[in-house]
Amino acid sequence: MVPLWLLQVADQLPWRHKDPASLLAAGKWISAPELVHIIDTAWKHAEQDLQQEGVTVQTSRQLHDAALASMTFSHLPPIRLSCMKGLVAPSYQGPCLHPDCNLTGCEGNRLYIITTSPLLMRIQLPHHKNACKWGQASIEFDLPAELAELLYTYLGEPRRALLDHHLLIGQSCPYVFMDMHGRGFASAVLTLYWQKWLLLQGGVSMNTSMCRQVFVDERVSNSAAAGPSNQGAAMVMGHSEQQWRNWYDMQFHPRLAQNAVNSMQRTSEDSHAADQVRCTCCCSGAQLEHSPTLQARHLVRF
Numbered sequence: 001m002v003p004l005w006l007l008q009v010a011d012q013l014p015w016r017h018k019d020p021a022s023l024l025a026a027g028k029w030i031s032a033p034e035l036v037h038i039i040d041t042a043w044k045h046a047e048q049d050l051q052q053e054g055v056t057v058q059t060s061r062q063l064h065d066a067a068l069a070s071m072t073f074s075h076l077p078p079i080r081l082s083c084m085k086g087l088v089a090p091s092y093q094g095p096c097l098h099p100d101c102n103l104t105g106c107e108g109n110r111l112y113i114i115t116t117s118p119l120l121m122r123i124q125l126p127h128h129k130n131a132c133k134w135g136q137a138s139i140e141f142d143l144p145a146e147l148a149e150l151l152y153t154y155l156g157e158p159r160r161a162l163l164d165h166h167l168l169i170g171q172s173c174p175y176v177f178m179d180m181h182g183r184g185f186a187s188a189v190l191t192l193y194w195q196k197w198l199l200l201q202g203g204v205s206m207n208t209s210m211c212r213q214v215f216v217d218e219r220v221s222n223s224a225a226a227g228p229s230n231q232g233a234a235m236v237m238g239h240s241e242q243q244w245r246n247w248y249d250m251q252f253h254p255r256l257a258q259n260a261v262n263s264m265q266r267t268s269e270d271s272h273a274a275d276q277v278r279c280t281c282c283c284s285g286a287q288l289e290h291s292p293t294l295q296a297r298h299l300v301r302f
């Protein structure tokens with residue numbers, strides 16, 4: 001029996017060292033359209049349940065999860081996990097919470113409400129993996145209208161309901177997203193939370209890094225839906241396009257296709273060999289001698 005901790009550590013190994021075919025075989029890979037469908041369905045159900053049942057801890061958590069999922073995939077190029085968990089709510093007034101911050105006047109990785117009518121929300125990420133390399137340039141973008149609506153709804157009563165449920169009077173959580181104790185997510189907790197959520201929605205236990213691979217794989221495939229430029233998407237994900245190409249497996253689909261073709265060939269060869277082996281049952285020994293390939297297979301098989 002493999003201990004649970006070992007499985008968890010194994011899951012945190014860089015996925016690029018895993019063979020995509022083995023991910024597929026292990027049921028740890030789903031396509032971008034499937035992932036989008038799962039997330040959009042969860043979003044729709046969260047809104048329906050909120051309308052029918054009102055603001056409860058459960059409907060608030062559902063909306064929280066729908067917002068988290070829609071930010072992780074589907075409505076934005078997948079933001080890095082570290083940026084997602086440290087995203088500060090618009091209501092937070094204090095100093096930057098990033099542990100390594102030495103920027104004067106920094107407001108941290110933050111979600112802003114620019115205007116409410118029309119609703120315009122913006123994400124600004126001064127702290128990201130390439131911040132030093134990019135001369136401290138922030139990643140900054142306005143949210144799509146639908147996603148802004150979802151987040152705005154969540155940040156009102158539902159988020160307050162979660163805070164009231166999880167925290168004692170006087171405690172607060174500055175972050176947009178919170179764990180089951182009302183605290184900001186630790187990376188490992190968010191990874192497990194996401195995997196569990198995906199499984200509950202009928203998906204697979206795929207971590208957020210692999211979702212980034214699914215996204216890149218879709219963007220560079222021939223069947224990519226209309227969407228952002230590679231350069232723009234890479235920026236939101238905290239990469240340069242070159243890093244995108246270095247880091248992600250750009251050959252996933254071509255190699256998959258090739259594997260399928262090779263497998264067909266093997267199947268055909270096996271079937272052909274089986275026919276010949278069956279044939280030897282009624283063939284003479286002389287015929288068998290003239291078929292060295294068949295003899296070799298015969299020896300291997302028996």
Ligand SMILES: [Zn+2]
Nearest residue numbers: 096101106108
């Ligand atoms: Zn800062």
